[in-house]
Amino acid sequence: MGRWVGPAGLLVAVAIPFVDASPYTLNVLTTAAIFVMLAAGLNIVVGYCGLLDLGYVAFMAVGAYTSGILSTAFELPLLYTIPAVLVVAVLAALVIGAPTLRLRSDYLAIVTLGFGEIIRITATNLDFTGGPTGIFGIPGIDVGGPAGFYFVCVAVVALAVLGSARLERSRLGRAWMFIREDEDAAEAMGVNTYRVKLLAYVFGAIWGASAGVLFAAHLSAVSPQSFVFLQSALVLMAVVLGGMGSARGVVVGAVVISVVPEVLRDLGAFRYVFFGVVLVVVMVLRPQGLWPVRRREPERVDAPVQEGVRV
Amino acid sequence: MIQLVWDGLFVGSFYALVALGYSMVYGIIKLLNFAHGDIYMLGAFAGFVVLSGVGGVTAAFSVVALVGALVAAMAVTGGLGVLVERVAYRPLRGSPRLAVLITAVGVSFTLEYGVAAAGANPRVFPVRVESQAWQVLGVRITLAQLALMAIAVGLMIALDRYVNRTSTGRAMRAIALDPKGALLMGVNVNAVISRTFFIGSALAGAAGVMAGAYYGKIEFLMGFLIGLKAFTAAVMGGIGNIRGAMLGGLLLGLLEAFGAHFLGGEWRDVFTFAVLIVFLSVKPTGLLGERVSERV
Numbered sequence: 001m002g003r004w005v006g007p008a009g010l011l012v013a014v015a016i017p018f019v020d021a022s023p024y025t026l027n028v029l030t031t032a033a034i035f036v037m038l039a040a041g042l043n044i045v046v047g048y049c050g051l052l053d054l055g056y057v058a059f060m061a062v063g064a065y066t067s068g069i070l071s072t073a074f075e076l077p078l079l080y081t082i083p084a085v086l087v088v089a090v091l092a093a094l095v096i097g098a099p100t101l102r103l104r105s106d107y108l109a110i111v112t113l114g115f116g117e118i119i120r121i122t123a124t125n126l127d128f129t130g131g132p133t134g135i136f137g138i139p140g141i142d143v144g145g146p147a148g149f150y151f152v153c154v155a156v157v158a159l160a161v162l163g164s165a166r167l168e169r170s171r172l173g174r175a176w177m178f179i180r181e182d183e184d185a186a187e188a189m190g191v192n193t194y195r196v197k198l199l200a201y202v203f204g205a206i207w208g209a210s211a212g213v214l215f216a217a218h219l220s221a222v223s224p225q226s227f228v229f230l231q232s233a234l235v236l237m238a239v240v241l242g243g244m245g246s247a248r249g250v251v252v253g254a255v256v257i258s259v260v261p262e263v264l265r266d267l268g269a270f271r272y273v274f275f276g277v278v279l280v281v282v283m284v285l286r287p288q289g290l291w292p293v294r295r296r297e298p299e300r301v302d303a304p305v306q307e308g309v310r311v
Numbered sequence: 312m313i314q315l316v317w318d319g320l321f322v323g324s325f326y327a328l329v330a331l332g333y334s335m336v337y338g339i340i341k342l343l344n345f346a347h348g349d350i351y352m353l354g355a356f357a358g359f360v361v362l363s364g365v366g367g368v369t370a371a372f373s374v375v376a377l378v379g380a381l382v383a384a385m386a387v388t389g390g391l392g393v394l395v396e397r398v399a400y401r402p403l404r405g406s407p408r409l410a411v412l413i414t415a416v417g418v419s420f421t422l423e424y425g426v427a428a429a430g431a432n433p434r435v436f437p438v439r440v441e442s443q444a445w446q447v448l449g450v451r452i453t454l455a456q457l458a459l460m461a462i463a464v465g466l467m468i469a470l471d472r473y474v475n476r477t478s479t480g481r482a483m484r485a486i487a488l489d490p491k492g493a494l495l496m497g498v499n500v501n502a503v504i505s506r507t508f509f510i511g512s513a514l515a516g517a518a519g520v521m522a523g524a525y526y527g528k529i530e531f532l533m534g535f536l537i538g539l540k541a542f543t544a545a546v547m548g549g550i551g552n553i554r555g556a557m558l559g560g561l562l563l564g565l566l567e568a569f570g571a572h573f574l575g576g577e578w579r580d581v582f583t584f585a586v587l588i589v590f591l592s593v594k595p596t597g598l599l600g601e602r603v604s605e606r607v
Binding site: 046050052054099100102103104105106107109110111113114115117118121122124125229233236240244268269270271272273275276277278279280283284287 | 341343398399402403406407408409410411412413414416417418419420421422423424425427428535536539542543546577578580581584585587588591592595
């Protein structure tokens with residue numbers, strides 16, 4: 001069944017608006033599609049390469065702000081801002097990755113968390129980013145109303161998911177997974193781990209920033225409140241829940257994480273308590289996620305034992 | 312200028328208290344406990360519940376009530392720290408680091424939104440330590456600041472004694488050096504780790520109550536930022552090193568006071584994180600940390 005899963009999912013995504021095209025449904029669907037893209041991007045960093053990034057929405061913020069500022073300041077159509085967005089995203093990935101990717105993995109996690117906050121606070125403080133209110137009046141992508149925009153999103157997101165799945169099978173993807181499983185062995189076998197990790201970051205940033213452009217077009221406004229740690233944590237949850245490193249699992253995880261809060265709207269903060277508990281339970285009971293990749297060889301479980309105490 | 316130094320040291324003593332728990336846990340089981348900042352938040356809320364339960368606290372009794380709340384909150388957060396370790400971290404000992412880190416994020420999330428669900432609005436702390444102020448060398452020092460700082464320093468000295476002079480403290484240091492060796496030499500590793508979590512969490516809880524009493528306002532996300540800052544302090548001092556964590560906390564408080572003064576208060580947090588990133592890239596072992604080579 002393996003090869004039909006992707007097209008079938010795509011078909012479902014395209015078919016839903018023909019069943020129910022209310023503005024509310026389209027809004028939820030579009031948000032979910034953008035969320036899938038974020039999860040696919042974070043999956044490159046966390047799932048393939050094993051680098052924990054806790055400030056991932058920072059890259060989304062970079063994309064959304066860059067396209068928002070350029071399109072409102074110079075009255076450009078949104079599509080024309082994409083080259084600039086990509087350049088800025090790559091730069092951001094290099095700036096944050098270059099000093100930190102030499103560090104141990106757990107330091108990296110907290111630095112990315114700090115970086116996410118830096119981006120958000122900076123956007124709040126500066127004038128050209130619109131301060132706390134952000135930027136509004138961003139031109140959307142006008143292709144036949146909300147439904148049309150949703151189809152554009154689905155197309156872009158499908159390409160992004162496919163792209164990330166292709167990356168997994170590339171030479172680079174194999175190097176990423178080698179690093180995830182055993183960084184020292186990878187280094188010893190001639191993988192330039194620093195450069196390869198930096199590339200994972202760059203790809204993650206490109207995915208995140210592109211999702212940011214869609215996000216800006218969808219809401220026609222960006223503000224710092226959209227890029228709080230909660231968002232980064234939710235994307236991480238989608239990746240973990242679906243199965244780190246599994247492209248299709250991550251898509252499912254992202255859809256679940258973005259749609260469940262809509263269904264459980266009445267529960268308020270309890271939704272997030274639930275998410276937190278799920279995160280712990282998944283890690284303790286099923287660390288490979290709901291829909292993991294099938295491995296040809298059993299994973300090594302003895303590698304990290306020297307670090308912690310094992311009793 | 313001296314005012315900045317004093318304010319920095321005062322805030323820094325809070326950071327140091329929280330940083331201690333981070334550093335102890337990291338030193339012993341190499342776990343970055345993301346939920347640590349949320350334990351601090353829970354300490355503030357536990358103190359709030361105790362003080363509200365006591366009811367109308369008269370000004371004369373405010374210090375007594377505060378100390379009572381402090382002890383109660385320390386017991387609650389300490390117990391909670393032990394519980395978290397038992398439920399979430401112990402089953403994952405020996406798993407890849409990524410899994411443990413993600414679990415820690417999940418615990419943090421659960422605690423934050425658990426408190427939010429229990430009563431989402433920011434609360435006003437029932438006891439506000441208002442007191443007279445003195446001018447010393449042109450610096451405004453309040454009695455409350457002095458009292459809180461004395462408590463903080465007292466706790467730190469007690470901890471230092473505990474770790475360096477008692478047999479449990481020796482067991483902690485042994486586990487930090489060589490977990491398997493400690494186990495083989497008859498150290499009850501699980502019990503010691505539990506105790507470490509208790510102490511670290513209790514210190515964070517104490518800091519939470521003190522911050523609540525001083526600033527007067529508590530909310531469920533208050534632990535997020537201080538968790539990050541305490542981690543920065545722990546890294547600055549050399550993570551795993553207890554005296555380093557104290558030094559790092561005070562130093563970070565000072566740096567922040569000066570940074571906020573010269574760059575403007577709205578850049579305070581950006582400045583702190585920049586310090587963290589610079590420190591990690593230039594001297595990841597921190598000021599008092601030893602060079603650790605990662606074993607392959």
